[in-house]
Amino acid sequence: MTAIRNEKEKGLIRALITAFEGQEEVPKKADIEARASQLAPLLGYDGDLRLAVEEAMIAIDTWMGAGVSLVNNEAHHDEEWVYKREIKWTYSEAYEGYLKSEKWQPSLVQKLSDVGSKILGQLQDPVSEGSWNRRGLVIGHVQSGKTANYMGVIAKAADAGYKFIIVIAGIHNNLRKQTQERIDEGFIGRSSDPESRVAIGVGRNHDYPHPATLTNINEDFSKNTAAKSGWKINDFGKPIILVIKKNVRTLDALHKWLKELNAQGDGRISDVPMLLIDDEADNASINTNKEDISPTRTNTMIRRILGLFAKSCYVGYTATPFANIFINPDAYDDEARDELFPRDFIYSLDAPNTYFGPEKVFLDEDTSQVALESITDCEDYLPFSHKKDDSVVELPPSLYRAMDQFIVARAIRNLRGHSGKHCSMMINVSRFVSIQQEVRNFISIRERKVREAVKANYKMPEEVSTKNQYMADLRAAYDREYLRCGFKWGEVKSALMGVFDNLRIFVVNSKSDEVLDFKKYDKDGIGLTAIAIGGLSLSRGLTIEGLTVSYMYRNTRMYDTLMQMGRWFGYRPGFEDLCRVHLSEDSINWYSHIAEASEELREQIKRMRRDGMSPKQFGLYVQSHPDRLLITAANKMRMGEEVVFNQNLTGSIQECTLLPVDLNVNAQNEALIQEFWRFGFGSEVKETKKGWFVPDVSVEQITAFVLRFQVHSGMQANKKAVLDYLYAISERFPHGDVLLISKGPGRTEEFRLGAQQRSAKSATPKGWQLSKHRLASRGDEKLGLSEWQLLQAAEKAKNDPNSKVNNPSDIHYRTVRNKPLLMIHVLEPTETELVELEGQRVPAFGVSFPNGLFGPENEIRVVANSVWLQQMYGSFEDDPDAEDDYDE
CATH class of the missing domain: 3.40.50.300 (P-loop containing nucleotide triphosphate hydrolases)
Known part of the structure; x- marks a missing residue:
């Protein structure tokens, strides 16, 4: 009976999509609701109209660009x-x-x-x-x-x-x-x-x-x-x-x-x-x-x-x-x-505009603040570098909190009319089959206890039900994450029991006899509620239907491995606001970095197509990309082999994202900023919405500033690359721009920048690693651009299906600026437990390079070894995923 109803619902959605096809403007929800009320009885559908209207709206408003190709x-x-x-x-x-x-x-x-x-x-x-x-x-x-x-x-x-x-x-x-x-x-x-x-x-x-x-x-x-x-x-x-x-x-x-x-x-x-x-x-x-x-x-x-x-x-x-x-x-x-x-x-290919992708999860500050949650307690329970014979004594509290989120999110989805749709949670904390099985055992015990608590309390008054710890945890998940879901807690609590009707726990790996087969449940008209526990089998290719909550604690910095682990990307019609992704802070940083690099890669394809370049030329460009070591040479250099290659920084931004915590070093760097602001960068200083802009500063002056700026020892390789590249392009670009980025009460008469507050929870006596490996905020690169340049950037964004209309990315701003840009910041650390960092002002800089410098004449030669790799990207010594990942 449920299967027949699902087919009728599909028919209604198809009819709604067809009814509004070809209209120039997207119809209003009220119009679709009215048409649904007319069509439903004609098609024999007597179910909830909300989901049909919602899916029809999303389908009607979905569009996709044509993509772009490079050809020989x-x-x-x-x-x-x-x-x-x-x-x-x-x-x-x-x-x-x-x-x-x-x-x-x-x-x-x-x-x-x-x-x-x-x-x-x-x-x-x-x-x-x-x-x-x-x-x-x-x-x-x-x-x-x-x-x-x-x-x-x-x-x-x-x-x-x-x-x-x-x-x-x-x-x-x-x-x-x-x-x-x-x-x-x-x-x-x-x-x-x-x-x-x-x-x-x-x-x-x-x-x-x-x-x-x-x-x-x-x-x-x-x-x-x-x-x-x-x-x-x-x-x-x-x-x-x-x-x-x-x-x-x-x-x-x-x-x-x-x-x-x-x-x-x-x-x-x-x-x-x-x-x-x-x-x-x-x-x-x-x-x-x-x-x-x-x-x-x-x-x-x-x-x-x-x-x-x-x-x-x-x-x-x-x-x-x-x-x-x-x-x-x-x-x-x-x-x-x-x-x-x-x-x-x-x-x-261009992704459709309804794609829930890396930009929303990692780069958009508004959506990423909601969707992303940092795992801080897993190392004490399931450390990155565990072995297959290690015993699991207990699971981290953050994993149980994620499970509570999932149960509450499923209840909300049911209230939204999604009970016939699949809803999944992914847990990926180990590549070893034996560990995955132990995790499953703990999750099964927790699921049974929560189910029993819900069964006994979901109809009880709140003053009674909250005395049960599991019910209190579910309420806390609702209060913390889903207050704006459209339903009050009383409604969600009443819907909790329905979550367990079709809840199943699966271990998904090469040796498991459990099959996560959504098609089987489709045939029976059942919306499966699945908790999937696994390793590589969850990390590559396998589609997890209705993925709503993801919990991943894995140690890798390899681009392809990381992105393929991103099962949380995809399409989330009607429940994108409920999705949560739990990752280590290190993984969040690397995903953000990769998302930027991927966006940059696609932009380069578009530019090379415009310039009539071939796949072979694109290959040469990527081979000289500064991040290539993450892909090709990490394993070699772990074995001590040096790698010599040409590096090209065209269209990229290089920033100090690992900062010193030494008070004297930071004070000297701030004095350097004051010196160059007063005497070195020139007198034509223009105020912006966020600090000051100095146009057309000689590259010699920019180079002199970078040369004297004291960076963290782990950023020495980056600093050298910036200096070498500035020299390599200096004939073509003898001048650049300088941004003195200030937030709050900066003072020009004292040549003092207003400090930008940044979380320093991860700071140690060895250094302060910035979150998401980003120093500049998105949009900083538009500061100082003329009205004409801003219009050009907006036009580029309009013609880019992957960008929000009228909201260009820094890549677009970089294109229209078309010269090197030095950005200078002073940061104020917050949320730090490091006493010596409290109250400090920490200067930092980044340099953005223009696009289009594809030729070998604009490349710098790098001799890389394991020390260089560690300076650039951190250690790979304990990274089991840097080589072939597999389930044992």
Whole structure:
């Protein structure tokens, strides 16, 4: 009965979306509510209208940009072939119809289709003669819909004539199964479950031409499945698709089957156009061996499979492209053939405007203050550097508080009409299976005690129920987090019992026999309330439906590992305000840093596209990025190997974020600021909303200031890089600007800046690490810009689908300033327990560099060793995730 109601609700939402499609202005909620009241009885829906109205509103107001691509202009390729050929879009139109039936807004489906056509255009026309191979990369966002995108590309490729399609879906069985299920629905049109081969998704149309598949939800491709089939590729009149795990044995079995049964006399397959989609392409696909050593086995097998086909296209999909760009574009191996570097195209996708992404969680001060919570007590219970045989005596109180938040949030979601929707909590505190199981035991005990307390008290008067400690904790979670949720505590308390109706606790890892299968509950019309405990299996690729509260205490600074752990990104229709993310302060700092770097990376793609640059040039840019050591060299330098590389700071900001706590050093630095303000920077000082601005100061003066400024020993490498780069670009930029940033009562007659208050909870006698690795506040870089420059920045933001309209980012301000910028601050530490820091004024500086300096003439040479790495990024010695992360 519940399942039937859910289908009717879907029908109502689809009808509402269609009713308001094409309007120039977003309809008001009252208009949608009125139309819902009219349509509901006609469609036989007698349930709660609130959720249907809410989802329809979100769908109607959702939009997505077209993205941007870098292409190899030297290659002889006509990307317009898609529009010149007459192609019957059978699979593509069926997929788009399926998305609309799943409540996708029609204009969003059309945009997805348009983007898919552009990506298809970067592939080779499958009917073209001769031998060819193309390599490309699509950059998405974590949990933003990459799968929906590549499924659209697959459908279009099949329509165009690609006959053999391989999807490599991560390194774990649960991710491969999840991907197989999605492709069953969106492309194959029939369940691949051997016990239930029913028509699903696109296949509900009786005339649908089902593609063939050699894998199913239970079985990956293997020697057995290959032997049982006995088929050859050309035995099928329709496209064939395989969804396989990124595993050497699987890849080897597929390679042998292709070679033995399908290859011709020259050992190649000449008449079958092949498309290989590599999901999570940054994980395991990359050749991490040195150039004089044979490629890694996984990388070799992918390249060998591609090499079997005379006509092939490889498209990697990832949200963390850093490692892919470091592939040597010219590498070649006699056996493995061409490397996987995306030499032909890089396509950067735009996330829809309703995406709950890194900017909202880490960069937007308003939303991050609500969503983020710092874990400060876990080290005493489950330290970063624990081992698999360590015993867990108890869980940290902060984890229990997060669990209380989750229970209250689920009750609120039920009150909002979400009881038929999934709602999840993620706990990721260990990579070891044995520890995960112990955590589950404690969580199970806590869940039982809270459930019993709720059962006994949820109907009791408040003066009675609050005497129970568990009920008091739930009330405290409501008071602390959800006072503005739209419901009073009495209403939430009454809804608490319903939370436990379908609450399940899962351990998700490579050895668990528990399956976090949301589809199973969908079939029964049940909104699952799931607490998922795991490690790597939770960290990469796996979608956790309705994720509301996340608790992660893991020790890594590697960009790709960190971002892939960000399961909390995605879409949270109707409950974004309830979502909470619990992380260590160190992780919060690094995520913020990475979010900035990712934003910068996407901006560079746009600029390089404008300037007609190629993927190879973008690769060279990223290889000289100052943060490349987090990706490529950390493991080498832990073993003592020095790495020599060129570094380019174009478009970046370099700041002092680790500060000295020495009173004398800070006093001398403040005297230096006064000296240069009085005599060095020049007399043309203009007041801004936040301090003073000095335009067109000679780079010699800026360099002299930075040279004399005493930084923390851990920032010496950063300071040297700033000085070297200022010198490298000084001929092109002989002048820069200076911002003397002041908050509060600064005094020009004394050349004294007003201090900015900053939390120093993390400060130790060794130094004060600033939160989020940021010194300047977002928006500081607009200070001193002219009205014309501010208009230019706003215009750039309007044309950037990832930016808020009329609210440019610092990257946009940096672009229009187009010269170096020295920013000088004085900080006042608060919330510190460090006696010697109390009452101090702590000076600091940052330098922002202009964009567009891509050439080697604007690079500086760096010789990096483990000492340099520790100065730049901190120690990796106790970082188990810096190497391959796995569940043991």
